[in-house]
Amino acid sequence: MLKNSKFLTLALAAILSACGGGGSGGAGETQENYTITLRAEKTLLPLNIAGVGPGKGAYRPYTTTLYVEARKGSVLIPGGEDIFGCNVAGGLDSGSLYYLDGDPEHEVEVDDGNGGKIKVPAAYRSITLGANSGGNSFHFHAGNQAGTARITCSVTDPRDNQQKSASVTIAVGGTTGKPANVSMEAQIPGYLGTKNNANGLRNQMGVQAFVMDDANQPTASASGANVQVRILSGTDAAQGARLVSGAQSGSILQLPSIGGVATFSLLSGTETGAIFLELTADRFDNNVSNGIIDPITTIQPISVLEALTSAPVLADADLGTVTKGVPFTALLTVSGGLPPYVWSATGLPAGLAIDASTGMLSGTVSASAEERDYRATVTVVDKNKLSATAVVKLKVVNGLPEDFAIGDCNSTAVCSLGTIPVGNSFTYSFVASVSDVTWSFTSLPSWLTSGTTGAAGVLNGTPKVANCGEQRFLVTATKGASKVTRTFSITVVSAGSVPPGGEPVDYICP
Structure with missing residues (x-):
């Protein structure tokens, strides 16, 4: 009986120690394990096909807030730095985590599009959080890819250094499987050389066609081919060009896609210019090999060059x-x-x-x-x-007419402007029979000066020395590219008597 009593006493002591924390524990201390919870404000986000940045509030529908909390038993864990580790643990390879706490360390500098710089929140796939009142919050922002993302946060239990974790799943967008657009990407450098060109330009390139649905998500082949590629005729470069993919070769191919992507090659002909590729999907049943009922089409050009040069430049x-x-x-x-x-x-x-x-x-x-x-x-x-x-x-x-006249002189003969006595003032105006005429004078006597008044060409002067011979000079009228030149003459004589109202008489020549 004494042996059994001793065994019972030891067992009761062990039980009391487990319930009360043992003799070394202080008042209120517990040996319970850490637990962690993680929840998201929104677990369904729309696709972010426009690349809108993250933010909070009703006008930032692509961002959700996540709340992480840890407890030791029923008590919130103590605060501190670097308590929680959170990451995108699976699912989507687009979408990022953000702090959105305004801390400059969590921002990056980018171009603002106007030659300046601005600060924006930095994107992460994993982050570290401190604890305040046992928890913290952060943000997940949707990208342009539909699917689900699994976010996991963990905390380390200091009792045994074991990590406790919790996860939440966030769905982004959705897919319809109905083609809504097709596009194309060509192998770098994006142009071809002509067949057999002597300038080292390759005449074959790989090309990929992308079939996307209404949500801008890849649409794979369900059955048969889901994209048709055709070389459009009508350009020089299309002559002799062909498409190849596996056993198919020619000016038209029908191809299945893997993850919405179909790959083929384009081979050039001997002529330069643009090859236009027509890409077509069938929205009706995502199958082009059984007839195209509801076509979704785009046309993309590929340049074919003889040599790599700069583009021509033509100045105004x-x-x-x-x-x-x-x-x-x-x-x-x-x-x-x-x-x-x-x-x-x-x-x-x-x-x-x-x-x-x-x-x-x-x-x-x-x-x-x-x-x-x-x-x-x-x-x-x-x-x-x-x-x-x-x-x-x-x-x-308008040009000058063939019978264009300068004054009364409309022939190739020498036209006389008469005589002028020494000391008398002389003025003569040349008027054309058409508008917008410019005037020029050649070999004028030294005592004559020329000018213009309105549309007229004007000569002015006062002779000081008599010269009974003719003094000849040229008068030219110009309109645009048309010119007319006439020869004129004037004679300077000594002053004589002039009867009232009559002609000068008794001119005396030296």
């Missing part, structure tokens, strides 16, 4: 005044690009044209053309089918 030009009925020429020039060039122009006045191979603008503006300012568009295309355009300005004016 002001060709000045062009006169009706007068032959006109102007040579336009281009820089860059790959010769030979092909020139064309629209909007030129009737009678002018541009030479397709040289860029020479020439001709005679017809009488039916309007007198006004013209703005013609000139285009040049190089051998790579790269083009440049420029605006050419010119002003069309």
Whole structure:
């Protein structure tokens, strides 16, 4: 009996020790394990296809707040730094964690799009949190990928250094499996060389077609092919070009996709220019191999080059005044690009044209053309089918008529302006029969000066020395590119008597 009593006493002591924490524990201390909870304010988020940044509130629907808390038994764990570790533990590879606490250490500097810098919250896939009143909060922000993300937080129990963890699942967006758009990405550098080109440009490239649904999520093949690729005819570069994928080869392919992506290759022909690829999916049943009922289509170009050069550059030009009925020429020039060039122009006045191979603008503006300012568009295309355009300005004016008269002189003979006595003031105005004329004078006697008054050309002067011979000079009228020149003469005599109201008499020559 004594042995049994001793055993019972020891057992009761062990039980009391387990319930009360033992003799070394203080008042209120517990040996219970740590527990952790994690919850999300929203567990369903819309897709963030526009890339909107994270934030709080009703106008930030792509962000949810997560709350993490740990307890020791029923008591909140003590506060401190670096208590919780949280991360995106599985599911989506898009979507990030954010602090959104305003701490500069949790922000990054980015371009603001206007040449400056701004601070924005930094994105993380794992974060560390301190504890305040046993918990903390952080944020998850949706990306452009649909699916579920599993967020896990853990805390270390200092009693045994064992980690306790909790998880929450957040669903982002959804998929329909119905094609809504197709797009394309070409292998770098994104252009092809012509077949058998001598400049080292490759004439084959890999291309991928992307089939996406209404939520902008990849739409894989359900059965058969779900994307059709076709080379559109009508361009020089399309001649001889072909598509290949496995056993398929030709100008049209029908391909299945893996994760919404179909891969094929494009081979060029011998001509430069653009190859236009038409990509088509069928929204009706996501299958193009059994007929296309509800097509979703896009067209994408691929450039084919003979050599890698800069694009041609054509500068605007002001060709000045062009006169009706007068032959006109102007040579336009281009820089860059790959010769030979092909020139064309629209909007030129009737009678002018541009030479397709040289860029020479020439001709005679017809009488039916309007007198006004013209703005013609000139285009040049190089051998790579790269083009440049420029605006050419010119002003069309009426020319001088063949019988254009200067004063009363309308012949090629010498026209006399009469005699002028020494010491008398002389003035003569030359008036044209058309408007917008400029005047010039050549070989004028030293005592005459020229000028303009309104539309008239004017001569003024007072002779001081008699000269009974003719003094000849030239008068030229110019309108646009048209000119008329006439020869005039004037004679200076000694002063004589002049009867009242009569002609001068008794002129005396030295």
